Amino acid sequence: MELGLIESVMLTMLVALAGTALLAWRLGNDRRDVGLLTALATLWGAATAAAFTW
Structure with missing residues (x-):
């Protein structure tokens, strides 16, 4: 994968x-x-995973 x-x-x-x-x-x-930053990182991680599978 590139x-x-x-x-x-x-x-x-x-x-x-x-x-x-x-x-x-x-x-x-x-x-x-810290919870807000963690939630933002989690959502961004989900979007990143979706971008990798797209």
């Missing part, structure tokens, strides 16, 4: 969102903010 431009950008954003959520959790940010 990695296209859209998939590579989406994968990079997914890694950045997951890393930001992990960093926010490690730094002790508010649980609500």
Whole structure:
């Protein structure tokens, strides 16, 4: 499978969102903010998986 431009950008954003959520959790940010980042990363991950199967 060849990695296209859209998939590579989406994968990079997914890694950045997951890393930001992990960093926010490690730094002790508010649980609500970390939950929001985690939910956003999860939704972005689902969209990335859909882009890979499309």
